[in-house]
Amino acid sequence: MTTDTTDLGIEPPRVATALRANRRHRAGRSVVVTSALAGAVAALFVFTMMVGSFRIGAGEVIASVLHLSDNPSVDFVVRGLRLPTAASALAVGLALGASGTIFQQVLRNPLASPDFVGITSGAGLAAVTGIVLLGAGGLVVSGLALGGAIVAALLMYVLAWRDGVSGYRFILIGIGVAAFLEGLIGYVLSRAQLFEARQAMHWLTGSVGQASTTELRLLMGALLVLLPLAILLQRPLRALELGDDTARTLGTRTELSRAGLIATAVVLVALAVSVAGPIVFVALVAGPIANRLLGPATGGVLAAALVGAALLLSADLVAVHLMPTPLPTGVVTGAVGAPYLLWLLATTNRQGAGG
Numbered sequence: 386m387t388t389d390t391t392d393l394g395i396e397p398p399r400v401a402t403a404l405r406a407n408r409r410h411r412a413g414r415s416v417v418v419t420s421a422l423a424g425a426v427a428a429l430f431v432f433t434m435m436v437g438s439f440r441i442g443a444g445e446v447i448a449s450v451l452h453l454s455d456n457p458s459v460d461f462v463v464r465g466l467r468l469p470t471a472a473s474a475l476a477v478g479l480a481l482g483a484s485g486t487i488f489q490q491v492l493r494n495p496l497a498s499p500d501f502v503g504i505t506s507g508a509g510l511a512a513v514t515g516i517v518l519l520g521a522g523g524l525v526v527s528g529l530a531l532g533g534a535i536v537a538a539l540l541m542y543v544l545a546w547r548d549g550v551s552g553y554r555f556i557l558i559g560i561g562v563a564a565f566l567e568g569l570i571g572y573v574l575s576r577a578q579l580f581e582a583r584q585a586m587h588w589l590t591g592s593v594g595q596a597s598t599t600e601l602r603l604l605m606g607a608l609l610v611l612l613p614l615a616i617l618l619q620r621p622l623r624a625l626e627l628g629d630d631t632a633r634t635l636g637t638r639t640e641l642s643r644a645g646l647i648a649t650a651v652v653l654v655a656l657a658v659s660v661a662g663p664i665v666f667v668a669l670v671a672g673p674i675a676n677r678l679l680g681p682a683t684g685g686v687l688a689a690a691l692v693g694a695a696l697l698l699s700a701d702l703v704a705v706h707l708m709p710t711p712l713p714t715g716v717v718t719g720a721v722g723a724p725y726l727l728w729l730l731a732t733t734n735r736q737g738a739g740g
Contacts, residue, residue: 422691429698434467480657482693484650485668498669502559505663506566507537527659534655591664591715666722
């Protein structure tokens with residue numbers, strides 16, 4: 386009598402070989418796509434500092450940034466004028482891209498984005514209140530925005546908790562909280578003087594050129610810690626995408642993993658908003674674009690972060706250099722992201738995934 390290996394739970398050699406080949410293919414594609422995105426982001430980062438009324442070559446930009454040369458005029462333009470804005474766009478884009486894809490995967494919904502679930506609205510309300518009622522500015526406004534985003538996220542998590550947190554309930558509560566906070570923002574703005582209202586509206590539009598050195602260093606330091614942490618948490622993230630029951634079967638502590646992932650994403654987006662204001666749609670589109678590029682290796686947090694950086698660097702180039710007059714970066718991301726949102730709503734409803 387022969388024994389069927391499948392009855393003993395042993396994979397036939399052909400199946401095991403196919404699985405190993407599939408893993409190698411996914412890993413290889415992930416490395417290639419991520420490397421290509423990193424190269425594109427590096428090129429955009431350098432190009433951002435090359436263009437302007439005073440044009441500079443790529444070699445001069447790289448030498449100035451790395452302190453490999455001593456040219457006072459070039460160093461003033463690159464390090465003093467253009468590097469802070471380019472570094473802000475890079476750091477904010479990385480943070481928004483990573484946080485957006487974490488939200489979408491944890492909540493299992495392509496519409497799950499910090500832009501729509503109240504987190505950026507919480508930051509906006511705190512910042513606008515500080516500007517209008519307290520006369521705050523600079524680092525104080527950034528600190529208020531950071532606190533407002535975290536408080537809004539905690540409020541939504543508590544309201545969505547019912548023996549655990551389901552993605553659909555979290556999104557619905559987040560949309561309701563966002564609408565309530567937006568109403569409060571409108572009320573605060575209605576009580577503002579003209580100068581204060583202009584300052585608040587400029588902050589609410591979002592721009593990568595408004596961060597101070599301290600704010601930017603804080604965000605970059607957080608990225609050095611939180612981005613590797615988010616990459617390490619990819620395994621429970623992929624398990625959660627399969628559903629809570631399957632994740633528990635695979636040994637994942639679902640609520641603890643979900644809370645840790647959401648907390649990481651919230652801190653990333655809160656710091657990004659505190660630096661550049663609520664720049665919309667980058668967190669929404671970065672993950673889906675990265676997944677299209679990754680194909681079967683879908684779900685890479687690092688790839689989504691790099692897509693977010695590429696989008697924001699490109700948007701800043703368009704806003705500053707291709708418009709008749711320079712515009713805040715958030716105007717460009719909003720103009721590009723709104724049609725994408727309409728398309729996403731239409732396609733998710735046709736597929737029966739829109740709720």
